[in-house]
Amino acid sequence: MGVSSMSGWIKGLALLAMLLLSTSVAANPEPWQLNMTPGVTASSKEVYELHMIIFLICCAIGVIVFGAIFYSVFAFRKSKGAVAAKWSHNTVAEIIWTVVPIAILVGMAIPATGTLMRMADTGDAELTVKITGYQWKWRYEYVGTDVNFVSSLSRDADAARRVGSGIDVRTVPNYLLDVDKPLVLPVDTKIRFVITADDVIHSWWVPVLGWKQDAIPGFINEAWTSIEVPGTYRGQCAELCGKDHGFMPIVVEARPKAEFDAWLAAQRADRPDIEATVQATPAATVNKS
Amino acid sequence: MAEHATYGAHDDHAHDAHDDHGGHQQSFFQRWFCSTNHKDIGTLYLVFSLIMFFIGGAMALVIRAELFVPGLQLVHPEFFNQMTTMHALVMIFGAVMPAFVGLANWMIPMMVGAPDMALPRMNNWSFWILPFAFTLLLLPLALYTFFGIGGGGPAGGWTLYPPLSLQGGNNVAFTIFAIHMMGISSIMGAINVIATIINMRAPGMDLLKMPVFCWTWLITAFLLIAVMPVLAGAVTMLLTDKFFGTSFFNAAGGGDPVMFQHIFWFFGHPEVYIMILPAFGIISEIIPTFARKPLFGYQAMVYATASIAFLSFIVWAHHMFTVGMPLGAALFFMYATMLIAVPTGVKVFNWVSTMWKGSLTFETPMLFAIAFVILFTIGGFSGLMLAIVPADFQYHDTYFVVAHFHYVLVTGAIFAIMAGVYYWLPKWTGVMYNEMLGKWHFWLSTIFVNVLFFPQHFLGLAGMPRRIPDYNVAFADFNFISSVGAFGFGFAQLIFVWILIECCLLRKGAKATSGVWEGARGLEWTLPSPPPHHTFATPPVIDDRQLAHGDVTH
Amino acid sequence: MAHAQGAYYVPHASRWPIFGSVSLFLLMFGAANLVNGAAGGSVMLGLGSLLIIIMLFGWFGDVIREHLQGLYNEQVDISFRQGMAWFIFSEVMFFAAFFGALFYARAFSVPWLGGEGDGFSTNQFIWSEFTAAWPTNGPGEIGGRFSTIPAWGIPLLNTVILLISGLTITMAHWALKVGQRGALIAWMVATIVLGIIFLFFQVYEYVHAYSDLNLTLSSGIYGSTFFMLTGFHGMHVTLGAIMLTVILGRCIAGHFTKDNHFAFEAVAWYWHFVDVVWLGLFVFVYVV
Numbered sequence A: 001m002g003v004s005s006m007s008g009w010i011k012g013l014a015l016l017a018m019l020l021l022s023t024s025v026a027a028n029p030e031p032w033q034l035n036m037t038p039g040v041t042a043s044s045k046e047v048y049e050l051h052m053i054i055f056l057i058c059c060a061i062g063v064i065v066f067g068a069i070f071y072s073v074f075a076f077r078k079s080k081g082a083v084a085a086k087w088s089h090n091t092v093a094e095i096i097w098t099v100v101p102i103a104i105l106v107g108m109a110i111p112a113t114g115t116l117m118r119m120a121d122t123g124d125a126e127l128t129v130k131i132t133g134y135q136w137k138w139r140y141e142y143v144g145t146d147v148n149f150v151s152s153l154s155r156d157a158d159a160a161r162r163v164g165s166g167i168d169v170r171t172v173p174n175y176l177l178d179v180d181k182p183l184v185l186p187v188d189t190k191i192r193f194v195i196t197a198d199d200v201i202h203s204w205w206v207p208v209l210g211w212k213q214d215a216i217p218g219f220i221n222e223a224w225t226s227i228e229v230p231g232t233y234r235g236q237c238a239e240l241c242g243k244d245h246g247f248m249p250i251v252v253e254a255r256p257k258a259e260f261d262a263w264l265a266a267q268r269a270d271r272p273d274i275e276a277t278v279q280a281t282p283a284a285t286v287n288k289s
Numbered sequence B: 001m002a003e004h005a006t007y008g009a010h011d012d013h014a015h016d017a018h019d020d021h022g023g024h025q026q027s028f029f030q031r032w033f034c035s036t037n038h039k040d041i042g043t044l045y046l047v048f049s050l051i052m053f054f055i056g057g058a059m060a061l062v063i064r065a066e067l068f069v070p071g072l073q074l075v076h077p078e079f080f081n082q083m084t085t086m087h088a089l090v091m092i093f094g095a096v097m098p099a100f101v102g103l104a105n106w107m108i109p110m111m112v113g114a115p116d117m118a119l120p121r122m123n124n125w126s127f128w129i130l131p132f133a134f135t136l137l138l139l140p141l142a143l144y145t146f147f148g149i150g151g152g153g154p155a156g157g158w159t160l161y162p163p164l165s166l167q168g169g170n171n172v173a174f175t176i177f178a179i180h181m182m183g184i185s186s187i188m189g190a191i192n193v194i195a196t197i198i199n200m201r202a203p204g205m206d207l208l209k210m211p212v213f214c215w216t217w218l219i220t221a222f223l224l225i226a227v228m229p230v231l232a233g234a235v236t237m238l239l240t241d242k243f244f245g246t247s248f249f250n251a252a253g254g255g256d257p258v259m260f261q262h263i264f265w266f267f268g269h270p271e272v273y274i275m276i277l278p279a280f281g282i283i284s285e286i287i288p289t290f291a292r293k294p295l296f297g298y299q300a301m302v303y304a305t306a307s308i309a310f311l312s313f314i315v316w317a318h319h320m321f322t323v324g325m326p327l328g329a330a331l332f333f334m335y336a337t338m339l340i341a342v343p344t345g346v347k348v349f350n351w352v353s354t355m356w357k358g359s360l361t362f363e364t365p366m367l368f369a370i371a372f373v374i375l376f377t378i379g380g381f382s383g384l385m386l387a388i389v390p391a392d393f394q395y396h397d398t399y400f401v402v403a404h405f406h407y408v409l410v411t412g413a414i415f416a417i418m419a420g421v422y423y424w425l426p427k428w429t430g431v432m433y434n435e436m437l438g439k440w441h442f443w444l445s446t447i448f449v450n451v452l453f454f455p456q457h458f459l460g461l462a463g464m465p466r467r468i469p470d471y472n473v474a475f476a477d478f479n480f481i482s483s484v485g486a487f488g489f490g491f492a493q494l495i496f497v498w499i500l501i502e503c504c505l506l507r508k509g510a511k512a513t514s515g516v517w518e519g520a521r522g523l524e525w526t527l528p529s530p531p532p533h534h535t536f537a538t539p540p541v542i543d544d545r546q547l548a549h550g551d552v553t554h
Numbered sequence C: 001m002a003h004a005q006g007a008y009y010v011p012h013a014s015r016w017p018i019f020g021s022v023s024l025f026l027l028m029f030g031a032a033n034l035v036n037g038a039a040g041g042s043v044m045l046g047l048g049s050l051l052i053i054i055m056l057f058g059w060f061g062d063v064i065r066e067h068l069q070g071l072y073n074e075q076v077d078i079s080f081r082q083g084m085a086w087f088i089f090s091e092v093m094f095f096a097a098f099f100g101a102l103f104y105a106r107a108f109s110v111p112w113l114g115g116e117g118d119g120f121s122t123n124q125f126i127w128s129e130f131t132a133a134w135p136t137n138g139p140g141e142i143g144g145r146f147s148t149i150p151a152w153g154i155p156l157l158n159t160v161i162l163l164i165s166g167l168t169i170t171m172a173h174w175a176l177k178v179g180q181r182g183a184l185i186a187w188m189v190a191t192i193v194l195g196i197i198f199l200f201f202q203v204y205e206y207v208h209a210y211s212d213l214n215l216t217l218s219s220g221i222y223g224s225t226f227f228m229l230t231g232f233h234g235m236h237v238t239l240g241a242i243m244l245t246v247i248l249g250r251c252i253a254g255h256f257t258k259d260n261h262f263a264f265e266a267v268a269w270y271w272h273f274v275d276v277v278w279l280g281l282f283v284f285v286y287v288v
Ligand code: HEA
Pocket: A058, A061, A065, A101, A102, A104, A105, B159, B272, B273, B275, B276, B318, B319, B320, B337, B338, B340, B341, B342, B344, B345, B346, B348, B376, B377, B378, B379, B380, B381, B383, B384, B386, B387, B388, B392, B395, B396, B397, B401, B404, B405, B408, B409, B412, B413
């Protein structure tokens, strides 16, 4: 393994250099990925830009501060005969490095506030999906239809992940990021999610959508998205929810509107699928813990 | 060493009447179990903290070993979660906090010219509760791991969020009562620090002449007394929800699981500053010494510390940006959190200005101090990024957060503790530590700790959630690197242990002068090394020229 | 401040702290086993508590003896005052946690469950039949229907009792300061009696709540906050009454002088603290 990782290193360093230059990062996690995905929605792109702005500001400040430190370390060594100055005060400097950071922070807060307000507005959505977290799977309900199913870790991954399974997880496609039944969504549609949980707290997170939202038993949290690019997008539960917290992935399949409508119609047609999935309402069960 | 040597000309044997606790005429039991001596109790705290650091570290190594490569090789998910939870609890309550209390015990009385802590017997109790508290905390895990008895330790994360934390078996009650004991211990410890600093200062040791370490601890102690009882309340509610049918955290009963998070973080955020303010104090002692230049902006440092402490009470919900807070609340907590960068920045800039135009030498304490300033600042930057709510929607509960808090905790709190130990060790033991090994310890730690935690930023940004025992192969490479760093850093700590053994037990090394460091200023440095078992029998006469901050016009 | 006197005072080594740690461990370990339904829990809990009481008597006994031997100086006295003051502050923060829970439930969780403000969808999707109100045991009606204790009956009476006890202990302090031992003892007795009457009414109220009103610890969030707040307060009153009794004993034994009676003042502070907490309870738990 050491050897293979060495060659991995070489590949890695190459990729590292490449990724540092190009900001475009693929929709799903990639080896040696260094940065956040810009995602596939307007909000996710805003979040990504916000992230880059703060990051770069911090880098700039870092360069100044660390620069000053390294300069002192080399320029003011006793071994080089540096003699210590006596001063321990400079009101002007102190005012500057109190006021300037405040200004910088205000500069950060303004765009952040705007983005946050846009992301908080779940109004006039065309489709509402109810998401319920269970230990350790997700239920998706297309509100207003009877389409409603459970989505859990794909079989092959579930077999491979067992201690001593003997299966090399590298051979399992999308290991731990694949499910038996993905959540199918239309693109270019404002979709509102109402998110809750049935047992403990979970958190629904698909990085390319730009947010995660906790699923709290007994309460509903809302979020929205409007996907711009069709594709298969992967995420995971992001709140510790017990032993299989690491094994309740999320897959969103974004399809063109027409395809989606056809799919939804088909789902309504085959009822057994719906029968098969037991309907559990949180109200009945939250108080069991 | 002279047990009854007292300070300077103020030798006063009157007090010997009731002084039957000088080391030599004491039995081992008397000295270490019944002690009323701040130095012995300080030593106990520090030894305890080191043991806990290794236990917590061993758990961390289990975590890193499992995360070495994708797939589950070593432990079952449930046990992995127990490791994560216990690692954090042991490190925070067992390693970092007791270490700072130990340093406070050793140094504060000598710094302010006191004979001992204000309430020496309570001081002893504060310490001796801890080993028992941790026995209680570790018992379920130990029974399970070594004897296969019971279901193991708590596995709901150190934040103990219900309903999950309530799903635990017998360990829930053990954890809760252990936390109660730790709370009692830290509250009494904090009361002692406040009483000592307010009431035991020698005449002429004005508050604004005190070493910064005393100031930061005074403020830390206040934070402790203010928030530890709140934690006790929070876990008590967990207890009654699980065992006595209350509905604090149950929506069906009109409660709310998120309410626990609010109460917990009202404790939790000040707690993280409890773990960094004393570190700020230590760094503010060390940098001027090795820059041979007075601390820049002493009073600004004090006020900055105070404002950080104040702000720490109104930022707690920045840990909860994804729980579905009202928009207004999210905005308020974002702004308040960002503000903390300002006073913290003042501190960083003051440290840099202290080094500027100084006459620097780079003994081990200084190396750790400089590394602290740089690496803590990096952790601070990631903290600031986390404060930006929309960005935190992505960062939250990923390894980006794990990277953030290990930079502020390991290269922050732990590095400061190590710096402090190297700085004061010659004073405590009268023997210089092995500078060569010290430098080795520093460089190995600094290199490996970055190998360990820096890649975790990438993992988090790429989308790896925290608290998972297994991951997609896309995360494999950086996890591999991180684990290598973990073992490197871990074993580097064995050097530290060896240095301590040489210095404290073998007494190998050059004799330390009372000043120890060329640039050291302050009352503690006027004492012989090692200082007499009882430092001041009578209030010493303070000579402002000996103090680091004697000149209040500065 | 230190300059007042010559030598510093450092107490000699003591066995009580380590003794106390072991007892505390037994107590907590027993409590854990008790709630877990494991064997021997209650025995260990009882033994631990007993040992703690022994420790308190032993420890404070030593302190009193040293005090009477005149070993303590003014600085030690100030340290004790600091200690007691900050201990009371920590107690205040402990209660703050539970008041916080009460306010959170009333201001946020219950209204949200009822669909107010941000809770619209919560109510619509999960608890559509629930409307916010206080008191409540939540949409799940946890613990079943219950009725509450009207503020203007016994609670009001208890408020008056505690307020008067606050006065009586102040009178006792005044009597101590002017050196009238008879009055001192009388006022102390009065204070203790009032405290006991208060506790009696609390117990009566609890019995009434459990047997007649079906108001229990598990009556949803109302029962939880009501009993946890009043319960912890009751425990503190009990503790205060015990401390007062000890102090009464010491008054009778003539331990205190006009200008040197910190123990008395410490307990008086504690009693006032218990008093103030009750006022908060009366207003926020019973009245509004
Ligand atoms: C010693 C402990 C410590 C310290 C000091 C800090 C310091 C800070 N922390 Fe950190 N934090 C933790 C320990 C700590 N944290 C822990 C343990 C967690 C995780 C808990 C858990 O979930 O398990 C956490 C999590 C955490 C979160 C939640 C993340 C999440 O779960 O989603 C946030 C969000 O705001 C945050 C923010 C901050 C900020 C803004 C600071 C600020 O204080 C930092 C200020 C410092 C600087 C900014 C650098 C120096 C300043 C300058 C050089 C001036 C100029 C700079 C600018 C103007 C940008 N922290």
